[in-house]
Amino acid sequence: MRSNGGEESTRKDVTSGGSGSGAGGIPSPNPEWRFNQTLRNVQGLLKGRSFPGKVLLTRKSEPLNALASPTHSREMERSYSSNDRGNDQTTNSFEAEAQSSGRANNANLQKTSISSLTTSSTPPDAQGSVTGARATDSARVAKFGNELSRQAVILAFELAIYCIYAEKLRELSWSGVPPYMRPNIWRLLLGYAPPNSDRREGVLARKRLEYVECVAQYYDIPDSERSDDEINMLRQISVDCPRTVPDVTFFQHAQIQKSLERILYTWAIRHPASGYVQGINDLVTPFLIVFLSEHLNGSMESWSISDLSPQIISNIEADCYWCLSKLLDGMQDHYTFAQPGIQRLVFRLRELVRRIDEPVSRHMEEEGLEFLQFAFRWFNCLLIREIPFHLVTRLWDTYLAEGDSLPDFLVYISASLLLTIFNIHSSKKIKADSSDCVPWSEKLQKFDFQEMVMFLQHLPTEDWTHDELEMVLSRAFMWHTMFSSSPSHLAS
Amino acid sequence: MAHRVDHEYDYLFKIVLIGDSGVGKSNILSRFTRNEFSLDSKSTIGVEFATKTLQIEAKTVKAQIWDTAGQERYRAITSAYYRGAVGALLVYDITKKQTFDNVQRWLRELRDHADSNIVIMMAGNKSDLTHLRAVSENDGQEFAEKEGLSFLETSALESHNVEKAFQTVLTEIYHIINKKALAAQEAARNSGPPGQGTTIHVVDSSDAGSSKSSCCSS
Numbered sequence: 001m002r003s004n005g006g007e008e009s010t011r012k013d014v015t016s017g018g019s020g021s022g023a024g025g026i027p028s029p030n031p032e033w034r035f036n037q038t039l040r041n042v043q044g045l046l047k048g049r050s051f052p053g054k055v056l057l058t059r060k061s062e063p064l065n066a067l068a069s070p071t072h073s074r075e076m077e078r079s080y081s082s083n084d085r086g087n088d089q090t091t092n093s094f095e096a097e098a099q100s101s102g103r104a105n106n107a108n109l110q111k112t113s114i115s116s117l118t119t120s121s122t123p124p125d126a127q128g129s130v131t132g133a134r135a136t137d138s139a140r141v142a143k144f145g146n147e148l149s150r151q152a153v154i155l156a157f158e159l160a161i162y163c164i165y166a167e168k169l170r171e172l173s174w175s176g177v178p179p180y181m182r183p184n185i186w187r188l189l190l191g192y193a194p195p196n197s198d199r200r201e202g203v204l205a206r207k208r209l210e211y212v213e214c215v216a217q218y219y220d221i222p223d224s225e226r227s228d229d230e231i232n233m234l235r236q237i238s239v240d241c242p243r244t245v246p247d248v249t250f251f252q253h254a255q256i257q258k259s260l261e262r263i264l265y266t267w268a269i270r271h272p273a274s275g276y277v278q279g280i281n282d283l284v285t286p287f288l289i290v291f292l293s294e295h296l297n298g299s300m301e302s303w304s305i306s307d308l309s310p311q312i313i314s315n316i317e318a319d320c321y322w323c324l325s326k327l328l329d330g331m332q333d334h335y336t337f338a339q340p341g342i343q344r345l346v347f348r349l350r351e352l353v354r355r356i357d358e359p360v361s362r363h364m365e366e367e368g369l370e371f372l373q374f375a376f377r378w379f380n381c382l383l384i385r386e387i388p389f390h391l392v393t394r395l396w397d398t399y400l401a402e403g404d405s406l407p408d409f410l411v412y413i414s415a416s417l418l419l420t421i422f423n424i425h426s427s428k429k430i431k432a433d434s435s436d437c438v439p440w441s442e443k444l445q446k447f448d449f450q451e452m453v454m455f456l457q458h459l460p461t462e463d464w465t466h467d468e469l470e471m472v473l474s475r476a477f478m479w480h481t482m483f484s485s486s487p488s489h490l491a492s
Numbered sequence: 493m494a495h496r497v498d499h500e501y502d503y504l505f506k507i508v509l510i511g512d513s514g515v516g517k518s519n520i521l522s523r524f525t526r527n528e529f530s531l532d533s534k535s536t537i538g539v540e541f542a543t544k545t546l547q548i549e550a551k552t553v554k555a556q557i558w559d560t561a562g563q564e565r566y567r568a569i570t571s572a573y574y575r576g577a578v579g580a581l582l583v584y585d586i587t588k589k590q591t592f593d594n595v596q597r598w599l600r601e602l603r604d605h606a607d608s609n610i611v612i613m614m615a616g617n618k619s620d621l622t623h624l625r626a627v628s629e630n631d632g633q634e635f636a637e638k639e640g641l642s643f644l645e646t647s648a649l650e651s652h653n654v655e656k657a658f659q660t661v662l663t664e665i666y667h668i669i670n671k672k673a674l675a676a677q678e679a680a681r682n683s684g685p686p687g688q689g690t691t692i693h694v695v696d697s698s699d700a701g702s703s704k705s706s707c708c709s710s
Binding site: 232235236239240243244246247275277278279281282335337338339372373376377380381385450453454457 | 563590
């Protein structure tokens with residue numbers, strides 16, 4: 001198929017390795033087991049090498065079928081089921097992928113949009129990974145001629161395809177997920193739902209049951225069996241639940257309040273290093289909204305709890321719990337004693353603002369303004385309190401697409417929020433492209449200490465629409481590109 | 493403490509608002525600074541900030557108030573704000589015994605992190621919820637006397653005693669500062685011990701701020 005010698009040998013080796021492993025190299029047909037095995041093998045083999053999937057192994061590799069397109073799912077399932085039958089066929093399917101990738105053109109990757117999410121875009125999806133994998137594979141095959149390496153090649157291919165689907169999913173989600181797809185996509189992005197769609201329901205059912213058992217074990221017990229700290233924590237949670245999105249009446253319903261309490265308490269008990277910290281209650285709300293929206297029509301103001309069966313509420317609660325857990329897994333030290341993770345982000349925000357807008361930064365310093373005085377809440381509640389609630393789920397599309405890089409990217413979003421607000425004293429609708437807008441950094445420099453603190457603690461974003469949010473996000477993306485890989489850019 | 497010399501006020505006093513979570517600190521602050529009360533307020537994360545300018549014995553005093561989060565986890569963050577504070581409003585909820593029991597811990601917190609001369613007002617908030625009362629006014633009063641604190645029962649909802657609580661703290665601070673200034677002057681003049689002439693002012697502190705008399709009527 002291609003004249004490249006390395007490629008040729010790859011193909012050959014893959015084929016023979018495939019049949020060899022079919023005899024007993026892969027003892028279990030369970031795809032999840034095999035995937036984990038793949039991970040371990042490839043991680044071991046590729047230690048110290050640059051493999052495109054490497055950083056993605058833990059999380060990004062999972063949401064394979066997330067593209068939700070029936071075409072994709074079928075295609076991937078086909079390759080997996082054929083894999084179960086015999087590896088020769090799998091090899092063929094990989095070959096086909098590799099072939100298509102050969103013709104492919106990387107520019108396609110850049111051009112994709114939401115529309116391609118629903119249409120078929122398999123060849124462009126597959127190409128990047130296979131291209132990347134091919135290079136390393138040929139090198140590897142040249143180096144290792146034995147059975148083990150051949151097997152690793154197959155696994156690496158398998159993994160590479162996983163990775164590229166996941167990568168594509170993230171890329172698309174970053175710019176916003178259509179609301180009706182959001183529940184599924186979020187579950188996939190967070191690695192809560194497995195990528196393989198025919199296993200999905202089974203896994204979710206098992207996780208939901210596991211959550212119910214946790215609640216029975218930790219929450220549904222008499223206070224006499226709780227420690228003093230646990231009683232205090234439960235009290236704190238019960239104080240905060242009614243104060244969670246207090247302006248949306250749906251959240252005040254007793255059943256939702258109870259669900260929220262169980263989620264928070266169970267999470268806190270299972271994460272003793274941090275326990276419950278005020279503000280984590282806010283972080284459950286986007287999940288609640290999104291998973292409720294799967295079962296309720298219209299806007300949340302018109303939702304009625306009576307439209308939900310107890311089983312559905314239980315499932316939603318479990319999904320919220322697991323998604324919260326997944327989200328916070330990447331930010332463990334944000335909520336431990338003295339919250340070092342948040343302090344670190346606040347420090348980095350200050351440094352970044354200094355690099356982007358030195359005059360504003362100097363003015364803040366001269367006035368004695370500390371970033372901790374306003375940015376602490378920004379990071380603690382992931383900006384939920386700083387923008388209108390109806391924009392939060394859109395913001396979280398980007399968050400979840402960022403995955404493990406979210407804390408890092410939050411610094412850029414915060415800098416963008418801080419420096420791109422327009423014409424704050426004008427009561428009329430703010431438009432980014434209107435001619436009378438004044439960059440906020442100019443206004444900021446006229447504020448004294450008190451005006452700055454008051455302003456930054458109550459950002460006038462209540463009239464914001466998606467336009468303003470998109471502007472903040474794209475600016476953040478731009479700055480991230482400019483600054484993150486070049487630590488000395490404007491650092492003087 | 494003063495970040496900018498402003499001609500609009502004579503004194504700038506930094507006050508911290510502390511106490512357990514959910515006792516009503518943020519509503520006390522919004523009642524005092526904006527005359528607002530919100531039934532559906534959110535928890536305070538870290539610290540929130542507001543100011544109010546008022547008259548104390550013909551002087552313009554600007555109160556810079558830092559409202560802190562009540563949860564213990566935040567104390568590492570919030571205790572940094574005690575530095576430079578000359579007054580504290582320590583709030584508990586009269587319907588929650590636990591929040592009153594914790595006052596002792598908050599006092600320790602102030603002793604550890606704040607200036608030793610800080611003026612403390614203890615406020616038993618939510619006095620409108622008489623049917624749910626779990627701490628008697630007498631218990632509050634006794635505790636305050638034992639610890640040498642000022643004490644008032646307040647209701648942010650009914651706007652009862654909120655202004656007076658701040659007024660009392662600010663007046664007391666003002667007197668202490670005056671007394672210090674006076675003592676310094678006297679010391680400079682006589683190089684003897686500070687005179688007793690300043691003590692009388694402290695007693696009439698409650699009616700010193702006469703700008704708001706309606707606050708007790710509700």
